[in-house]
Amino acid sequence: MAITHNPAALAEPVVPVRRSWIGLLFAANLGLWMAFYTPLQVLLPEQIEDLGVAHKEIWLGIVTGIGAIVAVVVNPLAGALSDRTRPRLFGRQFGRRHIWTAGGAALLFLCLLVLAVAPNLFWITVGWAVANVGINIMLATLTSAVPDRVPVDQRGLVSGWIGMPVALGLVLGAILVTAVVTTPPPGYLIIAFGMILLVAPFVLRTPDDPLGEARIPRISFRLDLRGNPDFAWAWVTRFLVMLGNALGTLYLLYFLTDQVKLADPDTGLLYMILLYTVGMIGTAMLSGWLSDRAGKRKVFVVWSGVIIAVAAILLAVWPTWPVAMVASVLFGAGFGIYLAVDTAVVTQVLPAATDRAKDIGVINIAPSVSQALGPVLAAPVVAYLGGYPSLFVLTALTSLAGALAVLKIRSVR
Template sequence: MGLLFLANLGLWLGIYAPIQVLLPQQAALLAGTSKEAVFGLVTGVGAAVALVANPMIGVSSDRTTSRFGRRHPWTLAGALVGALGLVVLSSASSVFVMVVGWCLVQAGLNGMLAALTSAVPDRVPVRQRARVGGLVGISQMLGTVLGAVVVTVLVSGVAAGYLACALVVVLGALAFVLLTPDVRLAVRPGFRWRSLWVSPRRHPDFAWAWCAHFMINLGNAFGTLYLLYFLGDVVRHPSPEDGLLVLMLLYGVALAGGAALFGASSDRTGRRKPYVLVAAGVMAFAALVLVVWPTWEAALVAAPLLGLGFGGYWAVALALLTQVLPAASDRAKDLGVLNIANSLPQVVAPLLTSFVLAGLGGYRGLFLVSAVATLCAAGLVVRVRSVA
């Protein structure tokens, strides 16, 4: 579990350090006043690639008979492709090269994500999954916070930031692959392409859980993707990058506490949905704080609230999601379909944000939409019947 934590830490650092800091900075350098549009284009196209990569690599890992194991080859290959994309971004001198580099990052790291996520139902009994989900949530938080620290404090410049992220991604994957065993599949199972579709009629709990996961991630994307621009253009923070680092630290500490607390409590009681509902309520309240009071002081209050809610959600949601999978033999494929609910908001949010900013009163409207999406997720998870 410790090595799984390290691999996930590298993975999330490789995703969130660019999204939170490096891509916005690079978009501003290349596009100036059109930075929001360029940032939305790059992240949107990359997320579209992730939509395909995650389930497809999940399918492949479910059926891999390599002597090196079923999941490990895809973990390492995904890390290397993701690192290559980060190297491409480090020397990008045009928007086109940015798009190509970020597409490689999303393809590689989402393939790595499909393999790593499958390790939870592969290796962890149901009664312990929320605790392990908490560890995964903490790794996501630390990846976000350490990524901000690495690219704003430890290294200087956009290019050096991308190269540092690439190194961390590969080291985390290597540690997990080389130091843990992986089950070798003796016989390759059959596969039909139509099995990528999970019927909501036959598996309604899977469908409701997917929709809830999508909405919670959409709300989080609306609330976090444009924080750097919010700090610079609305709050008028003298150093938006330093301000973002402070917010990420507050967010991260609270996320770790929420993940540990909610995960342990959920495993102890055997219940999942009540904790998801509380987490969604806390996240929605954090967004509403910024609707009412879009200032630096409000951001200092909202960041730890959002972290507490999102950490608690991730800990319990991973357990809940693994309990509604249709078939054990297709875990990675089905988790890949669920992980689309992580990636699709990164496509939808940038496309909708420009309309929200223009038509709903700027960033107040954006944070209001974030709160509404999160509350919708709470309503959807109630419809899951097979999990308490």
């Protein structure tokens, strides 16, 4: 008898997901991004500074750079393994995703506990590197939930919901580790337990279809980009838009200090983050819903690039505090539109249902590379090639180029 694919695990979903399922996926992504961005932006810098080591900026770059390298390797590998997982217990086969999400969350939890008591740079580096293993296992499997279970005409709305935690995770985490606790050790603990509480309900209360006896090809990371040009252009789009976001946000604190000459740049940066988040929340869900109703994705990506470019040009031409606040809202609004439809676009150009998580993992390499490349490009521009005006012009051009690259995708409207 011929072996056929399990329709629930590998077929294109047609039944709309419920609001409760979207809410649990939103919470899981919030836990993931809170556990990623809070150490990256707040806890690791403070912890390394508290060690009193020389060249703290360089050491922070080394620690986070090693984490980025881990992300590039682990994300597609974890996705490929989850695509092929057939866990069994007492003769019953379970789903292929949740076991990896749970394992990634448990590993991340343990690493955050290690970081809370890390006595030196060696253990901080090891702790954050292994934490990135857990983070990227979770990222690969949680993102795969969209093509696994969400129909195409609902993916814009769902993409908007799971895009918001990218900013909300940082804001919530920053509040927890600055208002509730004030030092890195308890900060890591509160983030660790918060992450588990947010991720666990999705793993325990949502369905995860088993593969059954479906025939799955061996793992291969060879990509036929000539045969799948839309997939290649989706990668380019995400890389350039994320690179533009990295360039535009990397040196905001220094920009407020040296260019705007704000009296309290730390508080100013917090206000900019909050305004950015407000702008993103204001557009993410609405844009996702509208793209579903219109059946179009690419026009929203193009407009997101235009709005981000306008925000960057405002900062380049008028470096004042009122303009910076307006630009923050526009940056967030543009990025919110992009996040609302980006995941939907990606899930519609995946080459094969049997490799959904692996291929999404390959797409997820793009933001990791852009985050690593951002400082390499931004530093010489600020230092030698015209300062902050040139940096924000480069931000505008990069973001716009990424948004226009989506027009090369033919299989998505």
